[in-house]
Amino acid sequence: MSKLKTQEFMVNMGPHHPSTHGVCRLMLTLDGEKVVKIVPVIGYLHRAIEKICENRTYAQCIPLLDRFEYVTSMSCEYVFADAVEKLAAIEVPERAQYLRVIMLELNRIASHLIFFGTTVMDIGALTPFLYGLRERELIMDLFEMTCGQRLTYNYITIGGVSHDIPPEFIPKCREAVKIIREKLKDYEGLFNENPIWLARTKNIGVLSAETAVAYGVSGPILRASGIKYDIRKNEPYGIYDRFDFNIPTYTHGDAYDRYMVRLDEIRESLKIITQALDGLPEGDIRKKVNPFTFKPPAGEIYNRIENSRGEMGVYLVSDGTTKPTRLKLRGGSYNHLQVLPHVAVGGLVADLVAIFATFDIIMPEVDR
Amino acid sequence: MILASVELIGVFRWLYGLLVELGLEEPWLSVVIYGLLSVTIFGVLCLIALFLVWWERKIAGHMQQRFGPMRNGWHGWYQTVMDALKLLQKEDIRVDTRDRAVFFWAPVICFVAAFLAYIVIPFGDGLIVADLNIGILYVIAITTFTVISLLMAGWGSNNKYALLGGMRSAAQVVSYEVPMVASILTVIVFSGSLSMVDISNSQQGNFIFNWFIFRPPFGIIAFLTYITAATAEANRTPFDIPEAEQELVAGYNIEYSGMKFAMFFLAEFVNMFTVSAIATTLFLGGWHGPLLPSWLWFIIKTLAIVLLLMIFRWTFPRLRVDQLMEFAWKFLVPLTFANLILAGWMKYAGWYW
Amino acid sequence: MKRVLNGFKNLIKGMTITSKHLGRHAVTVQYPEERDKIPERSRGIVVLLSDKETGELNCTACMLCMRSCPTAAIRIEAPRGEDKKRHLKSFVVDHTICCFCGLCEQACNFSAIKMANKYEFSTLDKNDLIWDMHKLQEMGRDVPYESKKKKAAEKDETREAGKPKTASGDGEKTEKKEDQPEVKSDNQENSPGEVK
Numbered sequence: 001m002s003k004l005k006t007q008e009f010m011v012n013m014g015p016h017h018p019s020t021h022g023v024c025r026l027m028l029t030l031d032g033e034k035v036v037k038i039v040p041v042i043g044y045l046h047r048a049i050e051k052i053c054e055n056r057t058y059a060q061c062i063p064l065l066d067r068f069e070y071v072t073s074m075s076c077e078y079v080f081a082d083a084v085e086k087l088a089a090i091e092v093p094e095r096a097q098y099l100r101v102i103m104l105e106l107n108r109i110a111s112h113l114i115f116f117g118t119t120v121m122d123i124g125a126l127t128p129f130l131y132g133l134r135e136r137e138l139i140m141d142l143f144e145m146t147c148g149q150r151l152t153y154n155y156i157t158i159g160g161v162s163h164d165i166p167p168e169f170i171p172k173c174r175e176a177v178k179i180i181r182e183k184l185k186d187y188e189g190l191f192n193e194n195p196i197w198l199a200r201t202k203n204i205g206v207l208s209a210e211t212a213v214a215y216g217v218s219g220p221i222l223r224a225s226g227i228k229y230d231i232r233k234n235e236p237y238g239i240y241d242r243f244d245f246n247i248p249t250y251t252h253g254d255a256y257d258r259y260m261v262r263l264d265e266i267r268e269s270l271k272i273i274t275q276a277l278d279g280l281p282e283g284d285i286r287k288k289v290n291p292f293t294f295k296p297p298a299g300e301i302y303n304r305i306e307n308s309r310g311e312m313g314v315y316l317v318s319d320g321t322t323k324p325t326r327l328k329l330r331g332g333s334y335n336h337l338q339v340l341p342h343v344a345v346g347g348l349v350a351d352l353v354a355i356f357a358t359f360d361i362i363m364p365e366v367d368r
Numbered sequence: 369m370i371l372a373s374v375e376l377i378g379v380f381r382w383l384y385g386l387l388v389e390l391g392l393e394e395p396w397l398s399v400v401i402y403g404l405l406s407v408t409i410f411g412v413l414c415l416i417a418l419f420l421v422w423w424e425r426k427i428a429g430h431m432q433q434r435f436g437p438m439r440n441g442w443h444g445w446y447q448t449v450m451d452a453l454k455l456l457q458k459e460d461i462r463v464d465t466r467d468r469a470v471f472f473w474a475p476v477i478c479f480v481a482a483f484l485a486y487i488v489i490p491f492g493d494g495l496i497v498a499d500l501n502i503g504i505l506y507v508i509a510i511t512t513f514t515v516i517s518l519l520m521a522g523w524g525s526n527n528k529y530a531l532l533g534g535m536r537s538a539a540q541v542v543s544y545e546v547p548m549v550a551s552i553l554t555v556i557v558f559s560g561s562l563s564m565v566d567i568s569n570s571q572q573g574n575f576i577f578n579w580f581i582f583r584p585p586f587g588i589i590a591f592l593t594y595i596t597a598a599t600a601e602a603n604r605t606p607f608d609i610p611e612a613e614q615e616l617v618a619g620y621n622i623e624y625s626g627m628k629f630a631m632f633f634l635a636e637f638v639n640m641f642t643v644s645a646i647a648t649t650l651f652l653g654g655w656h657g658p659l660l661p662s663w664l665w666f667i668i669k670t671l672a673i674v675l676l677l678m679i680f681r682w683t684f685p686r687l688r689v690d691q692l693m694e695f696a697w698k699f700l701v702p703l704t705f706a707n708l709i710l711a712g713w714m715k716y717a718g719w720y721w
Numbered sequence: 722m723k724r725v726l727n728g729f730k731n732l733i734k735g736m737t738i739t740s741k742h743l744g745r746h747a748v749t750v751q752y753p754e755e756r757d758k759i760p761e762r763s764r765g766i767v768v769l770l771s772d773k774e775t776g777e778l779n780c781t782a783c784m785l786c787m788r789s790c791p792t793a794a795i796r797i798e799a800p801r802g803e804d805k806k807r808h809l810k811s812f813v814v815d816h817t818i819c820c821f822c823g824l825c826e827q828a829c830n831f832s833a834i835k836m837a838n839k840y841e842f843s844t845l846d847k848n849d850l851i852w853d854m855h856k857l858q859e860m861g862r863d864v865p866y867e868s869k870k871k872k873a874a875e876k877d878e879t880r881e882a883g884k885p886k887t888a889s890g891d892g893e894k895t896e897k898k899e900d901q902p903e904v905k906s907d908n909q910e911n912s913p914g915e916v917k
Contacts, residue, residue: 011528018617033532033689060791063822124605124612124686127739130432134748141760147823148764148836154822162827163762190735195728196606196685291789291828349532350688353615431739433748683739684732699725 008036015044019122019353022363024337026352033348038341045367053327058084058158059291061324066152068329069365071114074100074107075307076329077156082237083303083316084158088296093284096160097239102173102276103143103155105269109180110139111308112262112269115360116187119259122357123200128190135183138176145169158294160286170277177270184266192260201255205343205355208253215339219310219332220261221359225253231306242279243272258358265308295322309333309360331365405497409486417637420674421448424637427678452634458626463526466623470524474517475624475631481513482635485642488564492655492663496565503564504556507646508549511601514639515541518603518610518620521632525623533619536689537610540600543696544607548597550704554590554711555580555650568654579653586711591651593704595676598643600692603636604677606684607692644673763838764823767795767814768861769854770835778858779833779868782807786825786834794819814857816842816850837864 014025023044029037049068053061065080066073078100085092092100117132140150146165147155155162191197207217212225222229230247232240248264250257298320304313310332317326336359344352383404387397422437422445429436437444462471488503490496500506515538522534556562558580559570571578580587600607611619621632648654648669655662657669687695750757759765770779782799784807794815799807825834837860844850852860 009528019615033536056791059824060789063791063820063824066822120685124608125682125684126428126605127432127682127742130434131742134433137748144763145760146762148760148762148838149821149823152820152822154824162823166760166762186738189738190683191685193727193731194685194735195724195731196687199691200685200688291824292785348688348690349615350609350612350686427743430743430745430747433742433745435747435749435751438751679736679740683735 006031013352014041019356020363021118021356021361024361024363024366026340026356028349028352030349033350035345035347035349035352038344038352040337040340042337042363042366045363047364047368049368050327050329053324055323057291057322058294058296058324059289061327062157063152063154065329066154067364068368069307069309069312069331069362070151071362072107072111072308073151073153074103074156075305075312077153078104078238079303079305079307079312079314080316081156081158082305083301083314084296086303087299087301087316087318088158088294090159090287090289092160093287094281095164095283096285096287098276098280099161099165099285100156101239101243102273102280103146103153103161105272105276106139106142106173108308109266109269110136112266113139113180115262115308116259119354119357119360120191120197122353123197125190125197128187131183131186135180138179142169142173142176145172157286157289158291159289160284162286164285170280173273173277177273180266181270184263187263198256200350200354201259201358203252204255204351205347205358206252206254207339207343211339211342212253215342216335217310217332217339218335219307220265221258221310221332221336223247224250224257224261226251231304231311235304237303237305243275245269245271255354255358258360262308262360293322295320304330307332309362309365310336329368331362331368333359333361333363333365337361337366402497409497410483413483413486413638413641414634416641417634418448418452420637420641421451421633423674424678424681427675428682431679431682452630455630455633456627460626460628461623463623465526467524467526470520471623472524474521474524475628475635476517477520478514478517478635479631481510481517482638482642484510484513486645489642489645490564490568490649490654491666492661495655495663499563499565502562504552504562504567504646504650507564507642508545508552511639511642512541512545514635521620521624525620527623529616529618530620530622533610533612533616533622536612536616537603537620539689540603540607540609540692543693544597544600544700547593547696547700547704548601550701550708551590551594551597552646552650554586554704554708557708557712557715558583558587564649564654568649568656571653572656575658576653579651581651586707586714587651589703589707590711591647593700593707594647594651595673596700597696598647599677599680600696602640602643602677604640605681606687608681608686609689609692612686640674640677641670644670644677647673759838759840761838763840764821764826764836765838765840766816766836766842766860767819767825767852767857768835768837768839768864769812769857770833770861770864770866771858773868778809778854779831780809780812781831781833782809783830785828785830789824789828791822791824792818792820795825809854812854812857814852816852817847832866832868835861835864835866837861839864 008029008031011028011030012025013028014020015023020026025041025044027037027039027041028035047067049064053064056064061080062077065076068076084090113132113136117129117136120132121129143153143155144150146169147153147163149155207221207225209225209227211217212222212227217225218229226249228247228249231237232245233247245268248261248268250261296318298318300315300317302313302315304311306312311330312332313330315326315328315330316324319325340356340359340361344355347355384397384401387400392400425447426436426443435443437447440447440450485507487497488500488506490499518537518541519534522530522532522537525531555567559567561567561570571580576582581591603610609615609619611621616622621629624632645666648666652669652673655666657665660668771777772779782797784797784799787793787795787797796811796813796815798810798812800810802808821836823836826836839860842850
């Protein structure tokens, strides 16, 4: 009888795999079901946003940057507009500052609701995905009512915001806040203590604080690993120092903690929105800036904000013309994809899916 | 004389008489009658499977606050018929590197095995094709055939995802066979017979309280373990790892298209109906029940269990493959065996009512 | 044992939550028969607006929308006539490359171009999405809008009435007008469409 032997085999997970959230390709080496090696292959969504922006005026950059991280477009717009404003020393009107915060936090909630939906769907529960999207719809309606688009807003412009909110915005926003706060209980009832969910996420994909820092991990994933670091608190930008909110932190750094951090963050964001709606002043929404001739002074700046997926940064070099000389974008997902092999090797394929889902990687942020 | 032992219902009894009058000789008489019976059962089951697909989509839709299919007819009632017609017309895409014979026979075996179990399932008073005296054993044997077809599909497709799916399904179904049989044995201890009709009849009377599910604690434990194992047998969430969409894309049926895929798909729903029908027969008193006609009782009970399985599917996340095995061997098997031994002991000691 | 019971309880809890939703009414709509209300500001197709009285296009061929477009979806041909003024010859919007950012609408000073809240313009041929002037005008006929010209005129009236006014808006406007020729030359060198 010839001797039986086993053999490792390679599987291409993606770029069309249902749980890679876009076009990420993971080259897996599997020993049975066990993952031995992961090589992420990126670049399928590369659209050269940074290079195209070098040929656009500052105002024209913003619609392109919407596509940088399309789940939280507001953040992309804000980080760029804020950088330009800092470079050109433009004072943004108070009302615009408040509107920006409201929109940023609404968008953060929308992003976390997507996270909730896709994560539970990747782990196998199909219904809550629709629940997450149902609540997100309320937020999308608010955005559409205000700026006319649901995904690529082009709302935060250099010097302020493009539209004032319509009169029915504030009651509808308060209503949405109330509904989402109510529905969060449903989500928690569905999963927080569900034994299957606990089995699938507890102690899965543990990311230690040291590794997280070493790989430059940021955002909710870092906070799930036990490091209390949030740019909104540690280095407040805009008017975030005026609001009272907590930074949810967990200690284990496993998939369950990463999920819980985000659910808690939705609550904190709701808190910020309520405060911002209460304190919303009257006044101008925009400092007039001519989009054709706007020229920030020559210089360079790195501006960063806390996005729903970690630190989002923009490095901008201006030579005093109407177009940026160099634009470099930084998205959290890039680092998170790098740390993925470190965390997921040794687990099963199913664990890899759970880890990938709770990392909440979005590919345009990686490929740009 | 095979037919003598078979209870024939109305129209078939009449047909039998007609054929005897026409002077048909015995071997051919059985062939004709059984052929007609099979066709009837097959047609009814196809209809049930199509209905279940539609129902599942409706349930899922309403659970997710959508409508589900709405276009074809009232609330899209013939949507699945159209889907089946579409799948029939579709091009049968075959991989070049497939194992031809295995790839071809896998869906056939799956389909046939799914339908064969219905020979012994009593749909109502006397509505049974053949009342074998080893009925439940036959069902267990036949339903296990499905796993062979899934393994064949996984191997024949020559696709790594499909292979993983096939292997997973083999491991899963074999593991869950054990607690399932153990919980069925508890019922056999109660009833003292392997025949499906006898099992049903022993739950007769006393309004509904003679059903085996109302024999705490053994009946209820056996029922719950059976439902759990049956969900795994039917490859449904939370035990749907062979076709785990988010991990293996579609698992064993990844390379199948058109009619072959439809066969797998229909077989899956027929299997779901099978496990529910067995649960009805074993635990919920079969066709017995007050007031309503027997076949209606049977259908109502079975659909109630199907609904339960659907709520499982659309609520729970999926277990991981090793957790699934752990659950089967470390929890379900000891539980069901303890349950079986205690139930047997109680029965032997005569402590049962 | 306690763990098992607790787990069982939580499974039931999850099932009750999903089962409760079974009886609720759907939040979606059946699209072609019912439609969601689209907000007024929603940015759909690009249309050209016409004067409500005369029915002529508001466009003065100032080219601002063309220059503001980040994807170069707008192409305007307007040669200068004998009177040194631009006359609109063709105005083409390529909806296949339009990114619906709304910058053209913001740039326009004459309320001549707008992103209407219409969204159904799917076709079988890609070329049908490249709309010329007449089609854009036709689509824009029933789009309600507030004339910026009229607004400016009202503003002038109030100013003449002697109401105190902040200087910023006025200054911006004049500045813009002065800057225009310079930008034009800058833009012709490398217009947004030609990425090198």
